[in-house]
Amino acid sequence: MARINPRPDIIYVKELTKEDKDNFEKILNKFKMTNNGEAVKKLFSEFLKNEVIRSEQFQEIKKLQNQLQEAKKEKEKFLNDTDNLITSISSVEEKLKAAKKELTKIK
Numbered sequence: 001m002a003r004i005n006p007r008p009d010i011i012y013v014k015e016l017t018k019e020d021k022d023n024f025e026k027i028l029n030k031f032k033m034t035n036n037g038e039a040v041k042k043l044f045s046e047f048l049k050n051e052v053i054r055s056e057q058f059q060e061i062k063k064l065q066n067q068l069q070e071a072k073k074e075k076e077k078f079l080n081d082t083d084n085l086i087t088s089i090s091s092v093e094e095k096l097k098a099a100k101k102e103l104t105k106i107k
Helices: 018-030 036-106
Strands: 002-004 011-013
């Protein structure tokens, strides 16, 4: 494990496994660097940038999920209102037919 002293420009690593060394080599190759210290600084910088992006994306996802939930509620309300309107129109139609029959009886 890395032991960090009070000075942020010095990082001590007690031991590295073969996997750790392979991973570090991949990092050096990705950043096209040969200086270990610069690669570590770049890695920290990239990590922090990615964390900010990830956090912003998470907030955007939450916002979109809330909007989707609201849209579903609005859709459900619209469908219920439509069903109620159709029922009301059917009821009015029945009353009009009944009134027409009554009027034809009176004539």
